[in-house]
Amino acid sequence: MELNALQKELCTKANDFCMASGPEPALWLFRVFQGVTLQQWKDMSSRLDLKQWLTLPIDGDAYPHLKQVQVSLEHLAYQTDHDPLTGLANRRAFDRILDIEIERSRRSRSSVTLAILDLDDFKNVNDTYGHLVGDEVLTTFSRMIYDTTRRYDLAARLGGEEFALVLSGTGLIKARRVLGRLMNSLREYVFTAEGHSFSVTCSAGLTCYKGSVDMNVKQLVNLADSALYKAKEAGKDRLEVSVIPDIELVSKDTLVQANEKQFLFGKMAE
Amino acid sequence: MSENQNNTLSVAILSGKGGVGKSNLVLNLGYALYKAQKTAMLMDCDLGLANLDVLLGISPEKNLQDLLSEETSVDDVLVSIEDDGLDILPATSGVPELVEMDEDMREILFKKLISLAGDYNFLLLDLGAGISPTVMAFASITQLRLMVVTPEPTSLTDSYAVIKVLATQYGIKDFLLLVNQATSQTEAKMTFERLNAACQNFLGIDLVFLGQVEQDPMLVESVRRQTPLLKLAPNSPASKDIVRVAKRLMRYRDDNAERIATRSILKKFPEPR
Numbered sequence: 422m423e424l425n426a427l428q429k430e431l432c433t434k435a436n437d438f439c440m441a442s443g444p445e446p447a448l449w450l451f452r453v454f455q456g457v458t459l460q461q462w463k464d465m466s467s468r469l470d471l472k473q474w475l476t477l478p479i480d481g482d483a484y485p486h487l488k489q490v491q492v493s494l495e496h497l498a499y500q501t502d503h504d505p506l507t508g509l510a511n512r513r514a515f516d517r518i519l520d521i522e523i524e525r526s527r528r529s530r531s532s533v534t535l536a537i538l539d540l541d542d543f544k545n546v547n548d549t550y551g552h553l554v555g556d557e558v559l560t561t562f563s564r565m566i567y568d569t570t571r572r573y574d575l576a577a578r579l580g581g582e583e584f585a586l587v588l589s590g591t592g593l594i595k596a597r598r599v600l601g602r603l604m605n606s607l608r609e610y611v612f613t614a615e616g617h618s619f620s621v622t623c624s625a626g627l628t629c630y631k632g633s634v635d636m637n638v639k640q641l642v643n644l645a646d647s648a649l650y651k652a653k654e655a656g657k658d659r660l661e662v663s664v665i666p667d668i669e670l671v672s673k674d675t676l677v678q679a680n681e682k683q684f685l686f687g688k689m690a691e
Numbered sequence: 692m693s694e695n696q697n698n699t700l701s702v703a704i705l706s707g708k709g710g711v712g713k714s715n716l717v718l719n720l721g722y723a724l725y726k727a728q729k730t731a732m733l734m735d736c737d738l739g740l741a742n743l744d745v746l747l748g749i750s751p752e753k754n755l756q757d758l759l760s761e762e763t764s765v766d767d768v769l770v771s772i773e774d775d776g777l778d779i780l781p782a783t784s785g786v787p788e789l790v791e792m793d794e795d796m797r798e799i800l801f802k803k804l805i806s807l808a809g810d811y812n813f814l815l816l817d818l819g820a821g822i823s824p825t826v827m828a829f830a831s832i833t834q835l836r837l838m839v840v841t842p843e844p845t846s847l848t849d850s851y852a853v854i855k856v857l858a859t860q861y862g863i864k865d866f867l868l869l870v871n872q873a874t875s876q877t878e879a880k881m882t883f884e885r886l887n888a889a890c891q892n893f894l895g896i897d898l899v900f901l902g903q904v905e906q907d908p909m910l911v912e913s914v915r916r917q918t919p920l921l922k923l924a925p926n927s928p929a930s931k932d933i934v935r936v937a938k939r940l941m942r943y944r945d946d947n948a949e950r951i952a953t954r955s956i957l958k959k960f961p962e963p964r
Contacts, residue, residue, distance in 0.1 A: 675856045677848065684889045685847045 432469055459485050504578040506556060507563035515577035519587055519638050522575075526632035533589055534596035534629040537645040538566070538603075540582040541622045541657040550614040557614075558621055562607055569603050585645075593629045593662060600625050600660050608658070622658035624649060629662075634670040641666070699956045700944045701814040701833040703736075707849030709820030711841045712871045714742040715910060715920065716933070717817040721777055722921040723937035729812040730776040732769070734804075736829045737819035739790040741782035747772060748917030755782045756789050758803050759796050765803050778811075791825050797960040801832075808956045812944070820849075822856050831861045832957045835943075837901060841872045842882045851889055854896065861961060864896050869936060870903040879903030901939055904932040 457465070462476050475490050477483050502514040510518070519535065526533040540546075540562065547555040559582065566576045566584055575587040588596050604623060611618050626649025630636050644663040652661040704720075706713050714737075721733045735743040735755065744751055751770050757763045769778045783789065792800065808814050816833055818826050830836055836857075840850045857863040868886065873879035883900045890896040907929030913920040921930050944951065 674859045675852075677852045677855060678893075681851065681855075681889055681893050682848060684892060685851055685885060686844050687885055 429469075432471065436469075436471060436474075459489060463489070507560050507578050509563050509567065509584070510575055510577040512577065512579050515575065515579060515585055515587070516638055518575050519585075519641065522587055522589055523630060523636050523638065523641060525589070526630055527636065528632070530632040531590050532592040532629055532631050533587065534591045534593060534627060535641050535645045536586040536588070536596065536600055536625050536627050537579070537642070537649050538584045538586070538600075538623050538625045539649055539653070541624055541653075543582040543621070546619070546621065550617075550619075554612070554614040558612060561610065561612070562621070562623070565603060565606050565610075569599055591629075592631075593627065593665075596627055596629065597660065597662070600627060604658070604660065624652035624657045625660045626650070626652055627660060627662045629665055631665065631667040633667045634672075636666060695809065695952050695954060695956050697809050697812065698944060698948050698951050699809055699811055699814055700835065700940070700951055701808070701816070701956050702835040702837050702940070703816040703818055703830045703833040704837045704839060705818040705826065705830050705853060706820060706839040706846070707822065707851075707853040708841075708846045711839050711846050712904075712910070713820075713839050714746055714817050715914065716839060716869070716871060716904065717815050718743060718746050718919050719921045719930070719933045720937050720940070721779075721813075721815060722773075722919050723934045724813050724941070725773050725777040726921070726934075727937065727941060728776075729941060730810070731813040731815060732778045732780060732808070732811045733815045733817060734780040735782040736816050736826075738782050738792070738825060739784070739787060739819065741784045743779050743817055744770070744781040746914060746917060747779070747919070749781075751781045753781075755780055755800075756786065759789075759792075759799055761799070765807050769807075790819075791823065792828075794960075794962075797828065801957065801960055805955075805957055813940070814956065822853055826853075827856060827861060828960050830857055831863055831961050832959070834951065834954060834956070835867060836863065836865065837867045837869055838898075839869050839871050840882060840886060842870065842874075842878050847882065847886055851886060854890060854898075855894060858894050858896060864894075866890075866896070866898050867901040868898045869901045872906045873903045874906055876903065902932065902936045904929050904936065 457476070459476075465471070466474060466476075475486075477486050502510060504511045522533045525531070540558070543555065543558070546558055559578075562584070563576070563578065566586060570576045570586065570588075573589045574591075575585075575589075577585045577587075579585050586600075588599065591599075604625065608620060608622050611620060613619075626645045626647065628641060628644035628648060630641055644666060648661040648663040652659045655661065704713055704717050714735075717733055721731045724731045733743060735741045738755065741754070749770060749772075751768075753763065753768045755768065758765060758768055765780070769780055771778050814833070816829055818829050820826075830853075838850050838854065840846045854866055868883055870879040870882045873882065880900075880903075883898070887898045887900075890898055905928045907920070907927050909924040909927040910920050910929050913923045916923060920927065921933065924930055
């Protein structure tokens with residue numbers, strides 16, 4: 422179905438009107454077309470960028486239209502939390518879930534380990550074989566990361582060639598094994614492009630929070646990041662572990678100091 | 692719950708270091724109070740390695756941990772060791788899972804304790820060694836805290852560490868001090884002075900000297916025979932010292948009767964850290 426000039430103008434004006442009303446949720450009702458089927462509306466709305474519009478027939482079966490609304494909501498919800506290329510969680514979801522994991526750890530005094538991984542010399546892959554091959558490396562590595570996670574872990578793409586793993590209830594010893602296996606799988610994987618075969622490695626920074634001191638997402642990410650930086654500095658294709666923040670940050674207020682002991686032993690001039 | 696009609700005085704006995712004679716002291720203090728016609732409940736708060744029952748040569752069927760299940764009442768667990776007046780609440784040995792109580796367990800225990808604590812003149816809590824959160828929690832719910840030290844530097848340091856944790860993290864600044872296993876009055880006094888000086892100097896806290904208990908070979912014998920020293924050798928030096936300490940506690944209770952009456956017997960457990 423083709424729109425005539427008037428209908429097109431109506432659509433555009435209605436859309437502009439709603440957009441101008443600001444980001445607050447609002448519901449505007451317009452009666453626009455007669456006899457549009459759902460399929461026709463789908464084509465039209467994607468062509469005119471009217472996806473945020475809900476349609477209901479004035480007479481006839483509303484159910485397919487409502488169903489379509491639900492599908493678009495689900496799609497939007499998925500998009501807000503996932504990286505479109507790799508299907509892993511995106512930065513936004515990562516920040517939210519890591520925050521929850523930190524809180525859980527704080528409450529239950531259980532460990533949570535954060536790994537940040539970065540592909541080594543990824544720019545070379547893009548420069549040599551092009552972005553399509555680069556994307557294939559990213560998706561292949563993403564699948565490897567995803568396969569190492571358990572249901573309650575989180576694998577995320579933080580952006581570019583940077584990835585993160587949040588391992589819930591896991592300490593450094595186990596996390597090191599998981600990361601070791603993952604890095605090994607990548608190292609041994611053979612990519613092919615333009616008749617050439619090549620391999621890719623990654624570096625990783627690891628940090629583990631035990632829930633006994635105050636912590637936030639930024640602090641924990643910084644710890645893992647600085648470990649990652651160390652791994653890069655030390656020659657890439659390796660894993661570095663940060664200090665355990667709980668040991669670093671624990672309050673020393675109650676520590677019995679050397680001079681207090683001297684005093685108790687009577688070895689200090691009073 | 693704030694009124695305390697029977698003027699029950701609750702005292703936590705703690706030490707930091709193990710093996711300084713805490714449980715023996717609690718038991719014999721209980722006997723001394725009982726002999727002076729006071730009623731007392733002795734509660735074994737060493738949840739992992741209980742001792743009070745062992746010192747008496749009894750092996751109770753139920754214990755403090757049973758209280759954590761809703762259907763068990765304190766009466767089922769209490770063991771009367773002298774008719775009308777001296778009861779103990781035994782704990783378990785060998786269940787590491789129960790050493791640290793969570794918020795829910797503490798709440799259940801607190802409600803049950805408070806329901807009958809008012810029946811007694813004294814409530815003595817025999818705390819475990821160490822500075823675990825559970826030990827600190829028990830130490831912060833009573834009206835008084837009695838720190839038991841020996842003249843050894845290890846005991847002094849551990850006691851100081853406990854005082855420092857309680858003062859810094861729980862805001863508790865009042866401690867009575869008892870010097871146990873002292874070989875002389877001078878040594879006891881010196882031990883007190885040393886710990887007190889460190890507390891004044893670094894924590895701004897004044898300790899109160901409650902007394903000393905002399906080293907006494909009869910005490911070892913009483914442990915072997917699983918009979919309280921006050922029963923086995925009421926005239927031994929340590930027995931006399933303990934009676935003196937008990938009298939001071941009774942005097943404190945009489946002198947502060949009005950204040951004690953307005954305070955609850957046990958404060959709420961602190962929020963888990």
